[in-house]
Amino acid sequence: MSHSAEPLPMSARRSGPLTGEARVPGDKSISHRALILGALSVGETRITGLLEGQDVLDTAAAMRAFGASVERLAEGEWRVNGVGIGGFAEPEGVIDCGNSGTGVRLIMGAMATTPITATFTGDASLSRRPMGRITDPLEMFGCEVTAREGKRLPVTIRGAADPVPLRYRTPVASAQIKSAVLLAGLNAPGETVVIEAEPTRDHTERMLAGFGAKIVTETTDEGHVITLKGRPNLRPQPIAVPRDPSSAAFPVAAALIVPGSEIRVPGVSRNPTRDGLYVTLLEMGADIRFENERVEGGEPVADLVVRHGPLKGVTVPPGRAASMIDEFPILSVIAAFAEGTTVMQGVHELRVKESDRIEAMAVGLRANGASVEDSEDTMIVHGTGGLKGGATAQSHLDHRIAMSFLVAGLASEQPIGVDDAGPIATSFPDFLPLMRGLGAEIG
Ligand code: S3P
Numbered sequence: 001m002s003h004s005a006e007p008l009p010m011s012a013r014r015s016g017p018l019t020g021e022a023r024v025p026g027d028k029s030i031s032h033r034a035l036i037l038g039a040l041s042v043g044e045t046r047i048t049g050l051l052e053g054q055d056v057l058d059t060a061a062a063m064r065a066f067g068a069s070v071e072r073l074a075e076g077e078w079r080v081n082g083v084g085i086g087g088f089a090e091p092e093g094v095i096d097c098g099n100s101g102t103g104v105r106l107i108m109g110a111m112a113t114t115p116i117t118a119t120f121t122g123d124a125s126l127s128r129r130p131m132g133r134i135t136d137p138l139e140m141f142g143c144e145v146t147a148r149e150g151k152r153l154p155v156t157i158r159g160a161a162d163p164v165p166l167r168y169r170t171p172v173a174s175a176q177i178k179s180a181v182l183l184a185g186l187n188a189p190g191e192t193v194v195i196e197a198e199p200t201r202d203h204t205e206r207m208l209a210g211f212g213a214k215i216v217t218e219t220t221d222e223g224h225v226i227t228l229k230g231r232p233n234l235r236p237q238p239i240a241v242p243r244d245p246s247s248a249a250f251p252v253a254a255a256l257i258v259p260g261s262e263i264r265v266p267g268v269s270r271n272p273t274r275d276g277l278y279v280t281l282l283e284m285g286a287d288i289r290f291e292n293e294r295v296e297g298g299e300p301v302a303d304l305v306v307r308h309g310p311l312k313g314v315t316v317p318p319g320r321a322a323s324m325i326d327e328f329p330i331l332s333v334i335a336a337f338a339e340g341t342t343v344m345q346g347v348h349e350l351r352v353k354e355s356d357r358i359e360a361m362a363v364g365l366r367a368n369g370a371s372v373e374d375s376e377d378t379m380i381v382h383g384t385g386g387l388k389g390g391a392t393a394q395s396h397l398d399h400r401i402a403m404s405f406l407v408a409g410l411a412s413e414q415p416i417g418v419d420d421a422g423p424i425a426t427s428f429p430d431f432l433p434l435m436r437g438l439g440a441e442i443g
Contacts, residue, residue, distance in 0.1 A: 024268065026241035026243060034239045059100065068080055099122065108135070109180030113143065120156075133174065169197075194225075196224045201322075213229070238297075243266070247428045271299050284313070286311060315345065336383055336384070338383035354399065365381070390412075
């Protein structure tokens with residue numbers, strides 16, 4: 001669904017201590033994959049804890065358009081009856097993935113080796129984002145692609161009737177590229193191999209293995225080498241989606257910067273390919289405890305206990321970027337409240353997210369009194385232990401930018417506004433009631 005709703009301005013102001021439990025929504029990456037793999041299996045996949053944000057709802061609608069039955073049974077509880085690998089039907093209409101890069105890119109991969117034609121579109125943000133990084137490798141499987149100037153949406157894919165397997169080295173660290181190639185490889189004979197220089201989130205590999213595919217990851221001189229045997233018999237599995245560490249980052253950040261706060265965030269995924277923000281926060285001196293560490297649905301999970309306290313600036317090395325790629329906007333806010341300089345290196349991919357996140361954060365933070373330097377690949381925040389506030393930041397159709405500035409406003413001297421909080425519904429529909437429940441003054 002493309003969103004043409006009126007902008008929803010919102011602002012946050014200095015709040016008293018935040019306390020209580022923050023039950024953040026299900027992991028967005030895992031939710032997309034659960035629906036897509038469910039649709040590619042024959043039989044019934046039961047999902048609990050599914051994120052019911054707009055991005056994932058758009059993927060659910062897409063899976064229905066390709067012929068799967070996708071039903072909501074109760075809150076977070078969904079049932080998918082899949083059509084099997086190669087079983088996708090040709091959709092009657094255009095597949096609108098709204099704001100979701102993960103949705104559109106993974107679904108393109110999932111259909112590219114089935115001989116059907118589909119056209120993909122999205123909102124203004126998604127229509128600006130590069131799709132060549134996905135369609136280039138998909139063409140090597142034998143599908144035909146037509147795209148707008150700059151390989152952007154709308155994109156039409158005529159799936160390969162006789163796909164060939166692929167050995168592909170990803171040009172940038174991207175789980176979306178890796179996953180699109182692996183999903184396309186499901187319906188190719190032989191072995192599809194993806195090689196990545198830096199490990200990226202591995203939910204696709206974990207879930208494919210859980211569904212019975214033969215998939216092996218090795219670390220070699222070439223990098224991370226993932227080998228998938230094509231045309232497996234995917235067996236539906238119950239999927240318990242853990243809570244999203246990228247969404248947890250917002251209440252966690254709020255508790256760290258609002259004096260006197262102590263909150264608990266239960267059941268958050270601690271997958272090491274997603275853990276970079278938490279590693280960084282501990283280096284900054286954050287008071288975070290990980291309790292009840294356990295494995296749920298194939299993913300490591302813990303309850304987080306977070307307390308306000310002093311923080312210091314750190315350097316985040318480029319090798320950590322992939323494991324916290326969605327967390328740099330909120331880290332730049334936390335960095336402004338720390339003492340000293342935080343340097344974020346190797347962050348060029350932020351320029352092609354839902355917005356140019358380096359630009360969006362640098363401009364909004366400066367307007368609110370922070371000292372920020374940025375270059376193509378680096379962002380530097382000179383923290384002073386606080387933030388003046390008083391300005392309205394633009395969210396640029398980007399949920400994480402909107403949430404980052406609202407969190408900043410909870411501890412700044414003057415309130416901080418965002419021009420449009422509407423996009424928050426893509427990943428964290430209950431952000432407002434959840435934050436207010438902790439004591440945050442947002443509205
Ligand atoms: C995602 C991968 C990342 C991330 C996105 C979710 C995924 O994108 O930013 O929010 O679920 O695979 P890239 O693959 O472009 O790094």
